[in-house]
Each structure stands twice: as structure tokens, then as C-alpha cells.
Amino acid sequence: MDRASPRSGVETLRWRDGRLEMIDQRVLPAEVVYRDYATAAGVAEGIRSMVVRGAPAIGCAAAYGVALDALRLAGAPRAQFDGAMQEAFAVLARSRPTAVNLFWALKRMRTVSGAMSPASSASIAERLLAEAHEILAEDIRINRAMGRNGAALLADGMTVLTHCNAGALATAGYGTALGVIRSAIESGKRISVIADETRPFLQGARLTAWELAQDAIPVTLITDNMAGHLMKCGEIQAVVVGTDRVAANGDVANKIGTYMVAVLAHRHAIPFYVACPISTIDPDMPNGDAIPIEERDANEVTGYRGVRWAPEGIKVRNPAFDVTPAELVTALITERGVVASPDQSNIAALLKSAPPVDSA
Amino acid sequence: MDRASPRSGVETLRWRDGRLEMIDQRVLPAEVVYRDYATAAGVAEGIRSMVVRGAPAIGCAAAYGVALDALRLAGAPRAQFDGAMQEAFAVLARSRPTAVNLFWALKRMRTVSGAMSPASSASIAERLLAEAHEILAEDIRINRAMGRNGAALLADGMTVLTHCNAGALATAGYGTALGVIRSAIESGKRISVIADETRPFLQGARLTAWELAQDAIPVTLITDNMAGHLMKCGEIQAVVVGTDRVAANGDVANKIGTYMVAVLAHRHAIPFYVACPISTIDPDMPNGDAIPIEERDANEVTGYRGVRWAPEGIKVRNPAFDVTPAELVTALITERGVVASPDQSNIAALLKSAPPVDSA
Numbered sequence: 047m048d049r050a051s052p053r054s055g056v057e058t059l060r061w062r063d064g065r066l067e068m069i070d071q072r073v074l075p076a077e078v079v080y081r082d083y084a085t086a087a088g089v090a091e092g093i094r095s096m097v098v099r100g101a102p103a104i105g106c107a108a109a110y111g112v113a114l115d116a117l118r119l120a121g122a123p124r125a126q127f128d129g130a131m132q133e134a135f136a137v138l139a140r141s142r143p144t145a146v147n148l149f150w151a152l153k154r155m156r157t158v159s160g161a162m163s164p165a166s167s168a169s170i171a172e173r174l175l176a177e178a179h180e181i182l183a184e185d186i187r188i189n190r191a192m193g194r195n196g197a198a199l200l201a202d203g204m205t206v207l208t209h210c211n212a213g214a215l216a217t218a219g220y221g222t223a224l225g226v227i228r229s230a231i232e233s234g235k236r237i238s239v240i241a242d243e244t245r246p247f248l249q250g251a252r253l254t255a256w257e258l259a260q261d262a263i264p265v266t267l268i269t270d271n272m273a274g275h276l277m278k279c280g281e282i283q284a285v286v287v288g289t290d291r292v293a294a295n296g297d298v299a300n301k302i303g304t305y306m307v308a309v310l311a312h313r314h315a316i317p318f319y320v321a322c323p324i325s326t327i328d329p330d331m332p333n334g335d336a337i338p339i340e341e342r343d344a345n346e347v348t349g350y351r352g353v354r355w356a357p358e359g360i361k362v363r364n365p366a367f368d369v370t371p372a373e374l375v376t377a378l379i380t381e382r383g384v385v386a387s388p389d390q391s392n393i394a395a396l397l398k399s400a401p402p403v404d405s406a
Numbered sequence: 407m408d409r410a411s412p413r414s415g416v417e418t419l420r421w422r423d424g425r426l427e428m429i430d431q432r433v434l435p436a437e438v439v440y441r442d443y444a445t446a447a448g449v450a451e452g453i454r455s456m457v458v459r460g461a462p463a464i465g466c467a468a469a470y471g472v473a474l475d476a477l478r479l480a481g482a483p484r485a486q487f488d489g490a491m492q493e494a495f496a497v498l499a500r501s502r503p504t505a506v507n508l509f510w511a512l513k514r515m516r517t518v519s520g521a522m523s524p525a526s527s528a529s530i531a532e533r534l535l536a537e538a539h540e541i542l543a544e545d546i547r548i549n550r551a552m553g554r555n556g557a558a559l560l561a562d563g564m565t566v567l568t569h570c571n572a573g574a575l576a577t578a579g580y581g582t583a584l585g586v587i588r589s590a591i592e593s594g595k596r597i598s599v600i601a602d603e604t605r606p607f608l609q610g611a612r613l614t615a616w617e618l619a620q621d622a623i624p625v626t627l628i629t630d631n632m633a634g635h636l637m638k639c640g641e642i643q644a645v646v647v648g649t650d651r652v653a654a655n656g657d658v659a660n661k662i663g664t665y666m667v668a669v670l671a672h673r674h675a676i677p678f679y680v681a682c683p684i685s686t687i688d689p690d691m692p693n694g695d696a697i698p699i700e701e702r703d704a705n706e707v708t709g710y711r712g713v714r715w716a717p718e719g720i721k722v723r724n725p726a727f728d729v730t731p732a733e734l735v736t737a738l739i740t741e742r743g744v745v746a747s748p749d750q751s752n753i754a755a756l757l758k759s760a761p762p763v764d765s766a
Binding site for chain 2: 076265274278305360364
């Protein structure tokens with residue numbers, strides 16, 4: 047049941063010998079370790095504990111999680127199979143609250159299994175695995191289409207700031223925000239990247255800096271609080287970030303700190319682009335105020351891995367995401383094209399438009 | 407030659423048995439260790455390596471550094487004494503470039519020794535030590551006066567954001583920004599503090615959180631990139647920070663990330679106050695563009711103490727300070743009063759005004 051997919055850079059997750067393998071993003075770049083998963087509950091824990099992170103990658107992982115339980119229980123009586131599938135969907139849906147791709151992928155898998163309900167458990171399981179493979183392959187095609195669309199926005203010689211990791215490691219491969227940068231470079235432009243380290247989980251320092259260095263793309267690491275100073279000094283010409291969920295009015299949920307970058311970019315008249323697969327747009331969410339913001343464990347803020355630097359006994363806040371209002375977004379970059387000054391009307395039009403030929 | 411001084415909270419630096427003792431701020435809060443210094447070169451290294459940091463504390467340390475070499479060489483022939491003193495001033499002036507209090511304190515010590523040039527080395531040395539004691543005692547008086555002036559700006563029930571550490575640990579005691587908060591609380595107001603962790607050196611997580619917890623002042627720790635989100639959610643009512651140098655037009659140099667906080671506060675119409683002893687105003691610096699910004703070692707950004715999280719071989723930027731334009735500063739809080747909407751004219755008027763009776 048293996049299927050090869052065109053990749054760029056690192057493999058974030060892959061299907062091997064009937065199991066899902068995911069690179070452990072908690073220990074990168076010090077260690078490059080793949081962990082393998084045989085159950086939906088295991089994948090859900092991998093999502094929760096951030097072995098895998100990044101909205102599109104979480105969607106792919108969840109799809110494989112469903113397929114894993116379906117394959118495992120394909121020989122069981124039908125009632126037991128159906129019950130187990132309900133439980134698989136439920137455990138995966140509980141893993142993280144903010145990224146909409148998780149729910150989008152689960153809905154897509156549920157639609158597939160629902161459409162096949164008279165079929166045998168084994169046929170359903172095989173079809174679910176095929177759908178997971180398709181979600182992964184499609185993600186890479188979408189990233190490449192987004193990359194082509196966004197590359198036109200970056201000029202030769204630009205230095206581009208990015209926050210968190212919206213790269214190959216956040217997707218099935220190639221990346222959303224970093225896909226735009228990769229595509230601009232593939233088209234012959236010289237682009238340098240400034241990566242915010244992205245406390246508390248350090249996705250910028252650990253993942254973005256690492257995957258760009260792997261591809262020999264020039265990258266400079268800064269702490270999150272340096273971006274404003276560098277913008278003021280004229281050292282940044284554009285911002286490109288990813289997103290975990292875009293509301294119907296264009297408000298953008300993304301990693302904590304994105305809002306701050308958007309406010310600073312606005313002050314300095316620097317374009318602020320959001321690389322956004324269509325699957326990340328949530329038409330049921332009227333605006334960003336309604337997007338649930340995950341609050342994570344205090345330990346992430348009081349230190350890093352074995353090292354604690356904050357005193358004991360203090361309060362901590364740890365919201366994992368924030369919401370950037372649409373008014374601060376110069377454009378959404380999608381696989382169907384670039385939406386400048388996103389709002390309810392042009393996003394609705396985008397969602398109604400047919401997918402272009404080149405993403406098929 | 408010891409002299410007791412009224413303190414609040416922790417002792418940042420103190421004179422004991424003919425030596426300068428400084429609490430090692432690099433290892434707080436895990437360890438509370440005093441290191442002792444017997445030479446100007448040793449104190450300069452303590453400043454450079456950030457055993458002591460914070461503009462007013464650096465000024466005090468430098469003054470004691472001068473006194474230490476003067477006392478040590480008080481028995482030497484006069485030519486040797488004078489040469490050694492020149493060297494002491496030079497090594498201390500080279501220790502850190504941004505904080506103006508360092509140069510202010512050295513200038514004051516040089517004026518004292520210059521005025522005594524016909525006297526014996528021993529008398530000069532004794533007079534220099536007395537001056538260092540006076541700089542320390544004066545710093546605490548100034549902080550208390552600033553605290554009283556600034557406390558009126560904070561209302562009962564406010565949550566106040568602060569960045570870096572402008573507390574007892576940044577001064578001879580009591581603090582500048584945290585002195586304002588302490589004073590508001592002493593006057594009976596309920597004030598909560600949100601502390602930015604302040605990467606890369608983590609002064610907020612390690613020092614501000616610790617010294618406020620020592621005084622049982624409610625403190626909540628966040629990463630630097632969370633401030634915008636909390637402001638957007640209405641959870642912050644005022645910002646109070648310290649400063650390392652204020653230009654003649656009111657531009658404020660302070661710890662990297664301060665500019666970002668000021669831009670966010672401005673967007674959310676949250677007052678942005680800078681606690682600023684008069685000695686921190688540099689009338690020779692016409693505006694913030696001319697203030698030298700120290701660039702520190704890459705190791706501070708790529709990890710923390712023994713732990714490295716960034717990949718090898720990438721570029722790093724590490725500016726230690728940034729400049730907030732005067733237009734974003736709601737008011738300077740000084741020991742001589744509050745200067746709203748600081749500019750060249752009201753700062754010049756402030757510098758000409760006589761010190762108030764209560765700071766004597």
C-alpha cells in the first residue's frame with residue numbers, strides 16, 4: 047500500500063510497512079528521529095504532544111490515524127468496526143483545538159467511510175488509506191501551487207521575515223509560507239530569510255532555521271522581540287507566515303506572536319502575506335473572535351526541556367495562537383490565487399471558484 | 407568605610423570589607439550568589455558579562471570600580487596612581503556601550519578626583535569611595551521619588567505590563583519601573599504585573615518574576631510575543647518600562663523588544679510610561695538614531711546556558727537594545743516629576759529645573 051510522493055526537503059510524515067512514521071519535531075534539530083504509530087490514539091497523542099505540528103501536517107496525520115484504526119479492525123465484526131471508527135474520529139478531534147485542517151481532514155475521511163457504509167470493513171479500510179495518501183499528495187500539490195502564486199509577490203534581493211514554521215515540517219512537504227520562499231528562489235530570485243525563534247516551542251529556531259539550512263537558503267535567526275527593531279532599520283522587506291485557521295471575514299489565527307508581527311509590519315508599510323491553503327479557511331467561523339485559542343502547559347514558558355529559568359510559584363499564560371485582523375493582512379496566498387485585502391466578499395468568491403487545472 | 411543604605415527587596419550590589427559584592431544575575435533565580443570584586447578590571451568584566459545589568463546598577467558598579475582601584479593604589483607614587491586611575495576609567499568605559507549611566511557615573515567620579523588633584527592619593531581614594539556610596543544612596547532616593555511620581559499614573563486594579571527588569575536588580579534597590587509599581591502598591595492600590603520573559607537573556611522570567619514574587623506582588627510570566635494578544639484581549643491597562651538612555655528629543659533606548667511593546671500599546675491606546683532617572687537623559691544625543699546599539703554574542707540567541715536548540719552554521723542577529731521614538735511615549739516618569747508627551751522642549755525644561763526638596 048506504499049505510494050511514493052514528490053517531496054521537497056525533509057519528510058514530515060510517511061507511510062511505511064503499514065504504519066505511520068512521523069519525524070519527532072520536539073527533538074529537532076539535535077536529533078532526527080522518526081517515531082512510528084499503529085493506532086488513532088497514538089497519532090492523537092503525537093499531535094497533542096507536538097511530535098507533529100503545523101496545520102496541514104496535523105490534517106495528514108489525523109487522516110492516517112483514522113486509516114490505521116480502520117486497517118487494524120478490518121477483520122472485526124461490523125458493529126465493533128463502526129464503534130471503533132467513531133472512537134478513532136473522537137480521539138483525534140480532541141487532540142488540538144485551533145487548527146481547522148484537523149477537522150477538515152476528519153470530515154473528509156468520515157464522508158468517505160459514510161459513502162461506503164454498505165461495503166465490507168476491509169474495503170472501507172483500504173479506501174480510507176487511499177484517501178489519506180491522497181490528502182498527503184494533494185497537500186504537496188497545493189503547496190507547490192501556492193508557492194508559484196506567492197513567488198510573484200517577492201522581488202529579487204528581498205529579505206523576508208517569517209514566524210514559527212510554515213515549512214516542509216508543517217505540511218506533507220515543501221511548505222506553505224516557506225513554499226512561497228522556495229518557489230521564489232527556484233524561479234531565480236535571491237531571497238534571504240529572517241526567522242523569529244518563536245517562543246515558547248521554538249519552531250523558528252529549531253525547525254525553520256534547520257529546514258532552510260538543509261536547503262542552503264540563507265537564514266538569520268532572531269528572538270521574537272527583535273523583529274520591530276529590524277523593520278525600523280529597514281532590514282525586512284516582506285513578511286510571509288502560515289495560518290491555522292482563517293475566518294470567513296479574513297481574520298487569521300496563527301502561532302502566538304503573529305499578530306505582533308502584523309502590527310509592526312503595518313506600522314512600517316511592509317507587506318504582510320499569509321500562505322493559506324483553501325482547506326484552512328473556515329467558512330463557518332464568521333470572524334476571528336470565535337476561533338478557539340488553545341492554552342498550553344505552563345512548563346513550556348518557564349523553561350525549555352530540562353532547563354527551568356523562571357522562579358517557582360508564579361502564574362504563567364501560554365496561549366498557543368493569536369488572531370490577526372484581516373485589515374492587517376496584505377494578501378492571502380492560496381492554491382487558487384492571491385486574494386489581496388481579504389474580506390468576507392472576496393473570500394466567499396474564492397471558495398466558490400473552481401480549483402485551477404494545475405492543482406489537479 | 408561601610409555605610410548602610412535604606413533598601414527594598416534584594417541587594418543588587420553592596421560594599422563589604424573593602425570589596426564590592428554583586429549578586430550574580432546570570433544564575434538567578436536558580437542560585438542566589440554574591441561575587442566579590444577587588445579591582446576596576448574585575449568590575450568591568452562583571453558588567454560586560456552581565457553579572458550586574460540595568461543602567462542605574464551599572465552606574466553604581468562602575469563608581470565602585472573606580473574607588474576599588476583608587477584604594478588599592480592609594481599607597482603608590484602619585485604618577486603611578488594617576489596612570490592607574492586613567493586605566494581604571496578606560497576599562498570601565500569599554501564594558502558596555504549603550505547605558506548612559508555608566509558614562510555619567512564615570513564622569514562624576516572623574517570630576518571628584520580632578521577637583522582633588524593636589525591632595526594625597528589616599529585622600530582622593532577615600533573621597534572616591536564616599537562618592538560611590540553617595541551615588542548608590544542617591545539612586546535609591548531617586549527611585550523612591552520616581553516611584554511616588556509615577557504611582558499617581560496607575561489606578562487601583564490595573565494590570566501593568568513590563569519588559570526586561572527595571573527593578574531593584576537593575577538599580578541600587580527599589581527599581582525604576584518596578585519602583586513605580588511598588589510605590590503604587592504601597593499607596594494601597596491593587597496592581598498586578600505581567601512580565602515579558604525578555605529573550606535572549608530572560609531578565610523578565612529570571613529577575614522581574616523573581617523579585618516581584620519575593621515581595622509577594624502578583625506576577626504573571628509570558629513570552630515576549632504574547633503581549634499583543636493580551637492587549638487585544640483587554641488584559642493590560644498600562645505599560646511601564648525602564649530605559650538605558652533617553653535622547654534630548656525624548657527617544658528612548660531600552661532592552662530589545664521595548665519598541666515592539668510601545669507600537670502595540672499605541673495601537674491599543676494603552677499608556678506607555680518610561681521610568682527615567684534624570685541621569686539617564688543624554689542631552690548630547692540629539693535623537694535616538696545616534697544612540698549606539700550593542701550587538702551581543704550569537705550564543706545568547708541559539709540557546710540558553712548549556713542547552714542549544716538552533717542548528718549549527720546559521721547566521722544570528724543579537725542587538726541588545728532598540729529605540730522607541732518619543733511619539734510613542736505617553737510620559738517619562740522622573741524624580742523631578744512626570745513629563746507627558748516628551749519632546750526636546752519639555753526635556754530641556756526638565757533638565758534646567760532645580761531638584762525637588764524631597765530627593766535631597
